[in-house]
Amino acid sequence: MTTQDLIRELREPADSKIVLLVADGLGGLPLEPGGLTELESARTPNLDACVQEGVCGLSIPVLPGIAPGSGPGHLALFGYDPLQYRIGRGILEALGINFPIGPEDVAIRGNFCTLDGQGRITDRRAGRPSQEQNLAAVERLRRIQLPGVELFVEPVREHRFVLVLRGTGLGDQVNDTDPQAVGVAPLTAQGADPASQKTAELINQFTAAARQVLADCAPLNGVTLRGAARRPAIPAFTEVYGLKAAALAVYPMYKGLARLVGMDVLDAGASLQEQIATLGRVWKEYDFFFLHYKYTDSTGEDGNFAAKVQMIEQLDAAIPQIRALRPDVLIVTGDHSTPSKLRSHSWHPVPTLLLADTCRPDEATKFGERDCLRGGLGQFPAQYLMLLAMAHARRLGKYGA
Amino acid sequence: MTTQDLIRELREPADSKIVLLVADGLGGLPLEPGGLTELESARTPNLDACVQEGVCGLSIPVLPGIAPGSGPGHLALFGYDPLQYRIGRGILEALGINFPIGPEDVAIRGNFCTLDGQGRITDRRAGRPSQEQNLAAVERLRRIQLPGVELFVEPVREHRFVLVLRGTGLGDQVNDTDPQAVGVAPLTAQGADPASQKTAELINQFTAAARQVLADCAPLNGVTLRGAARRPAIPAFTEVYGLKAAALAVYPMYKGLARLVGMDVLDAGASLQEQIATLGRVWKEYDFFFLHYKYTDSTGEDGNFAAKVQMIEQLDAAIPQIRALRPDVLIVTGDHSTPSKLRSHSWHPVPTLLLADTCRPDEATKFGERDCLRGGLGQFPAQYLMLLAMAHARRLGKYGA
Structure with missing residues (x-):
């Protein structure tokens, strides 16, 4: 009890x-x-x-x-x-910007990063951009559409933003794509179970789409995503x-x-x-x-x-x-x-x-x-x-x- | 451990x-x-x-x-x-009158109540009877026999008595029959599982039989039963x-x-x-x-x-x-x-x-x-x-x- x-x-x-x-x-x-x-x-x-x-x-x-x-x-x-x-890190980040998280949403912490011509990370924090740079890049990310889910991208501070995936049957057992190192490409997301694999595939599609919409935004020309989480059933x-x-x-x-x-x-x-x-x-x-x-x-x-x-x-x-x-x-x-x-x-x-x-x-x-x-x-x-x-x-x- | x-x-x-x-x-x-x-x-x-x-x-x-x-x-x-x-309430009531509860017994708290001609409760405590009235009504209840179980009815105080069902395979997940209101009939007992349903049916038979043996005992002419419990396996x-x-x-x-x-x-x-x-x-x-x-x-x-x-x-x-x-x-x-x-x-x-x-x-x-x-x-x-x-x-x- x-x-x-x-x-x-x-x-x-x-x-x-x-x-x-x-x-x-x-x-x-x-x-x-x-x-x-x-x-x-x-x-x-x-x-x-x-x-x-x-x-x-x-x-x-x-x-x-x-x-x-x-x-x-x-x-x-x-x-x-x-x-x-x-309370997962993605959820806490979303709470911190007062985003109204739904019961089935997956919230993910995002970082802008700088990628070289081969797609390798050269700066994990994209030179700690200003709030204006962050907002401009977030506006680009908001153009991304993915099948079967609604997307929300919200600015935080410096290189940070929040991505929320709103759909059904999305798990949150997904690895971070931030490799915690420079000179390597962002990691591929993988899910620990079928529902989380669905989320992982959306994360990978978002990461690829971000490279396209941010292509001319260097040093904010890539993203890493981490701390995917659903709200706990409290x-x-x-x-x-x-x-x-x-x-x-x-x-x-x-x-x-x-x-x-x-x-x-x-x-x-x-x-x-x-x-x-x-x-x-x-x-x-x-x-x-x-x-x-x-x-x-x-x-x-x-x-x-x-x-x-x-x-x-x-x-x-x-x-x-x-x-x-x-x-x-x-x-x-x-x-x-x-x-x-x-x-x-x-x-x-x-x-x-x-x-x-x-x-x-x-x-x-x-x-x-x-x-x-x-x-x-x-x-x-x-x-x-x-x-x-x-x-x-x-x-x-x-x-x- | x-x-x-x-x-x-x-x-x-x-x-x-x-x-x-x-x-x-x-x-x-x-x-x-x-x-x-x-x-x-x-x-x-x-x-x-x-x-x-x-x-x-x-x-x-x-x-x-x-x-x-x-x-x-x-x-x-x-x-x-x-x-x-x-420790369920029925068991505690039985302990309170020093009744030797067996490991498979179901103990139930009973209340004498007053019923009108249509079987609706008019007084949930039967006018708070004297000990003599309680004992006389308990004696009537002791005449009741039900198939497959041994019954014990013991007086407590005022309108209260204890009913113990001694048999095998009797569950204790049974609702109270006291509706906690006047103007309505006592509730029917129902069990949450097959063993408790067996107990519920005995409770319903006892309640019906009580109306017969108490027919001329007004204001103690009905009973409600609650807190059915077996002793915990301590x-x-x-x-x-x-x-x-x-x-x-x-x-x-x-x-x-x-x-x-x-x-x-x-x-x-x-x-x-x-x-x-x-x-x-x-x-x-x-x-x-x-x-x-x-x-x-x-x-x-x-x-x-x-x-x-x-x-x-x-x-x-x-x-x-x-x-x-x-x-x-x-x-x-x-x-x-x-x-x-x-x-x-x-x-x-x-x-x-x-x-x-x-x-x-x-x-x-x-x-x-x-x-x-x-x-x-x-x-x-x-x-x-x-x-x-x-x-x-x-x-x-x-x-x-």
Whole structure:
């Protein structure tokens, strides 16, 4: 029995509201031995008050030692086993540009590359073209037609684009055509099963057609394709939890992830202030609200400790406005850690707080990694966070008599 | 490999004795923010001494956020995965009246109801009859005979009774006949497979026969039947652990749960004092003793914080008598939390202590939820508690060379 089966069996209607505030990459590390982390350094009186009234702990997104991408990190927070449900790279790229992926679509990451007269790759990134060059080449690719499928070509950045094949019976077990080397031709795509072979043949036809339509576009005169993927069959959020869910995110990737699990993706503006204004406006219409805050991650990725501290303090300042709406359950966490010291996603457990009137007191008094170690939630798999949210929202009945 | 397989492989004979004292619904919550839980409020010098000499922690009965019933709560404490082994409602009702359920029996919960002249339900609980009315109607039902099976009808309380079908090849995938509404006739039972269809036909015959024998018993002139279940195929306690196990419980439900896993259910009297006297009397005859103490749960269910505190203090007073028997391992825990604030079973982790001369010291000094958070057992799935008991009882060999 999966966790989803259990929730479907036990869930009960209630009038309660849950806010899941995801501060992307929240967890950190000290820069120097004996120092404080970004979260411990930040002045966070409002988050600290939540910790004192609620319960805290550390969530483990996938497994100890595993640094997750945004996809598995969010799937776990939404209550899905990130090892069971995998989001392929093509799908993630398509989500990142807010492309509305259909259930049978195959999404593929594309790279423009430079080919010599013999069709051998001389530059795998086509000289990192400008956005104008990328758009012009994408326009050429859009002329390509293939039998039995609808094609979508969408620009990303530099040498990258997304190809979506829309048809029926297309598999996604196809090798990448990027040989990861120069001096050789792009590889031929092959499918691991008949449905994937159908996709592979379309990829090979597209690659050949691209050489023709891009013939005079050097250095963007060839393409490689990789990460072919269909969307995973994730049971919808509303169907599993019985929650009417709204996503209030600024960046396309997180809107896409929320759409993938069936949340309503609202036009929430371009800043935390606008997101919170939207939250207030739609408060009566939904049971569950996913708010995504990007800047704790991007400053961490930049290796900018001070800026990450500042972004945490800006988040803290917004907490009273959220609490003023009186959510029954307020959760503040991250999808993974992004220590500025490492300039990347990391495997370190993620500080998490849950505020509800059914919390058992613990001895944590401040929202920080060390306090969370003493918190009542302990260290726990992130995929169980939604069980706790549902329990504290009084939306789960008893298991067994 | 299940935990049971692992234990069978590693277990070693020893002369040690284990006491598992289950204070039902032990965990709690403060009534007010900043307050103490029931266990933290209670004066428990003897339990505190156990915590100081032993190790403590918090057990999670099923999964974070899941409030368990008594069935899954106890199965986990006995070392079985409560998501793998499920005890159906009919079986639990039969256990609750101490009915000796056979391995092929189907147990079904019955309700007396009131039918009008057209056979439509006018009262789903037959006016909540007295025990005398219930017994008289049960006597009538006992006249019913059906081909190929032996029937048992046993009174419960008010409008409730238990029907047990004893035969061979009877399935339990049968719908309830209670329509959960008045103004309509009871539903017809249908089986999801051939064996269950056999059960469904017996249920339908019984329902028809009941109308005849109860014809002049209005308002108890009909029945509905629900929760048909066979006992789960749980590997027996002695076979798995190699422990000769005795159950010393007062209430039938807990005797039934112990019998379900193959413990010897002793006549242990009607109070904790009598249970402990029985414990002393049979001490030499068994290796494992399950003592069940109900009143921490029932006071919690009543929402009576002060009474729950008092019941905890009474339990504490009995600890020296148990320790005087010198068990090699003494465990005090609960099958779930029952905070008086919530008046119900809850999902909060359960305070647990283990006392043996092989405990590693921790910094907990008092038996309470906050101290248990700092305990050496950490937060752990309740189903692993028996592994710890076996280890500290020096009854488990090394895994692998």
